[in-house]
Amino acid sequence: MIKQAKELLQQYYGFSSFRPGQEEAISHVLERKNTLAVMPTGGGKSLCYQIPGLTLPGTAIIISPLISLMKDQVDALLSYGVAATYINSSLSSEEQRNRIQDMENGRYSFVYVAPERFDSPAFMTAIQGIQLALIAFDEAHCISQWGHDFRPSYRSIVSTLQKVPNLPVLMALTATATQEVIRDIKQLIEVDDEAVVNTGFARENLSFRIMKGRDKREFVTEYLESRPQEAGIIYTATRKDADQLQSFLSKKGYAAGKYHAGMSEDQRKKVQTDFVQDEITTIIATNAFGMGIDKSNVRYVIHYSMPMNIESYYQEAGRAGRDGEPGDCVLLFSSQDINLQRFLIDQSPSEEKKKEEYAKLQAMVNYCHTHTCLQKFILEYFDDPVPPEPCGKCSNCMHAGEERDMTKEAQMVLSC
Ligand code: ADP
Numbered sequence: 104m105i106k107q108a109k110e111l112l113q114q115y116y117g118f119s120s121f122r123p124g125q126e127e128a129i130s131h132v133l134e135r136k137n138t139l140a141v142m143p144t145g146g147g148k149s150l151c152y153q154i155p156g157l158t159l160p161g162t163a164i165i166i167s168p169l170i171s172l173m174k175d176q177v178d179a180l181l182s183y184g185v186a187a188t189y190i191n192s193s194l195s196s197e198e199q200r201n202r203i204q205d206m207e208n209g210r211y212s213f214v215y216v217a218p219e220r221f222d223s224p225a226f227m228t229a230i231q232g233i234q235l236a237l238i239a240f241d242e243a244h245c246i247s248q249w250g251h252d253f254r255p256s257y258r259s260i261v262s263t264l265q266k267v268p269n270l271p272v273l274m275a276l277t278a279t280a281t282q283e284v285i286r287d288i289k290q291l292i293e294v295d296d297e298a299v300v301n302t303g304f305a306r307e308n309l310s311f312r313i314m315k316g317r318d319k320r321e322f323v324t325e326y327l328e329s330r331p332q333e334a335g336i337i338y339t340a341t342r343k344d345a346d347q348l349q350s351f352l353s354k355k356g357y358a359a360g361k362y363h364a365g366m367s368e369d370q371r372k373k374v375q376t377d378f379v380q381d382e383i384t385t386i387i388a389t390n391a392f393g394m395g396i397d398k399s400n401v402r403y404v405i406h407y408s409m410p411m412n413i414e415s416y417y418q419e420a421g422r423a424g425r426d427g428e429p430g431d432c433v434l435l436f437s438s439q440d441i442n443l444q445r446f447l448i449d450q451s452p453s454e455e456k457k458k459e460e461y462a463k464l465q466a467m468v469n470y471c472h473t474h475t476c477l478q479k480f481i482l483e484y485f486d487d488p489v490p491p492e493p494c495g496k497c498s499n500c501m502h503a504g505e506e507r508d509m510t511k512e513a514q515m516v517l518s519c
């Protein structure tokens with residue numbers, strides 16, 4: 104079976120060898136073992152369910168949290184000549200019905216759906232009447248209440264699936280999994296220990312840097328000046344910051360667009376397309392931007408202020424260098440950033456949630472003040488299964504041994 108998988112890799116994708124973890128994950132699924140694959144962003148998780156989906160008879164159902172993500176994946180599969188489609192709320196009801204009918208007629212090898220689709224009786228009836236190759240949960244951290252992007256509808260699928268008589272092998276894929284999330288996913292979709300494939304989170308091609316005490320606008324201007332043709336993302340904490348920074352940079356003549364949830368769907372789509380097609384080089388965005396954007400040549404990700412936790416930080420910074428070429432990840436820290444994040448956390452109605460978020464914020468603040476290797480700090484935070492070594496290229500590794508102040512703001516977020 105795995106020989107056939109190698110042939111498919113060559114035939115459909117034109118790749119000559121598997122990336123770490125891919126072959127192992129694929130062979131578990133082909134043996135019909137429920138499988139969890141934890142691989143970094145850009146590690147090649149899509150192949151891990153696509154190759155079994157091409158190999159096993161029947162239709163593969165892929166659960167994906169974002170409409171844009173589904174479309175990109177389906178377009179890619181169609182370009183390889185694979186019959187694939189998505190069924191989601193972006194389609195008219197008539198079109199949804201047509202596609203469900205085509206699915207029932209065995210027209211598709213891959214059907215991408217949002218988690219909510221499992222609440223639809225028409226869809227549930229349809230999948231029970233066909234042969235299923237596998238069901239994959241992409242971005243599977245959404246299943247766990249410990250995940251930073253928890254979606255209740257993801258979780259409820261598991262009980263819905265228990266009623267499906269023709270249940271095929273299940274697969275979960277994620278880049279951001281702490282031990283808690285891994286445990287949760289394993290239990291929910293019944294994955295045995297030996298079917299957890301965890302390649303670790305290290306992204307060797309990324310270098311991390313923290314800048315303190317710099318005028319942020321001045322830093323960004325100089326930075327863009329020094330990298331004129333390169334694509335990058337600048338994350339701001341608020342929409343207002345994104346608006347202001349974008350208009351500042353545009354006035355200076357930079358090809359910079361913006362993206363946040365306060366803009367219309369059309370505006371956002373346009374900016375995203377312009378960015379993916381290299382019409383604009385820099386995008387100034389809130390955390391609304393990024394998930395599912397398949398742009399592999401992003402050379403830098405700047406955080407204009409500190410994000411709320413390391414999970415979000417690593418996921419956002421990880422959008423740099425998905426092609427394996429160097430990616431530069433800079434975090435511009437100022438002590439006001441802490442107040443803003445505390446304010447955002449305080450909006451939560453749940454005391455328990457607040458406490459959890461404060462603890463994560465504290466870890467984020469510690470990251471901004473640590474003297475150890477930044478990459479190592481992040482990997483240790485995620486309990487990386489591969490013991491991390493100093494990266495040798497982050498701002499701490501580069502300046503190791505220099506005298507530095509340990510500032511007040513590093514102290515307890517929790518205690519204030
Ligand atoms: P992930 O979902 O883990 O973030 P993707 O599945 O989107 O990653 O893959 C990231 C990129 O890596 C894609 O451009 C994909 O074509 C490429 N890729 C995946 N597997 C391989 C491989 N075995 N050899 C070369 N490139 C690969």
Ligand code: MG
Nearest residue numbers: 148149241242
């Ligand atoms: Mg992916």
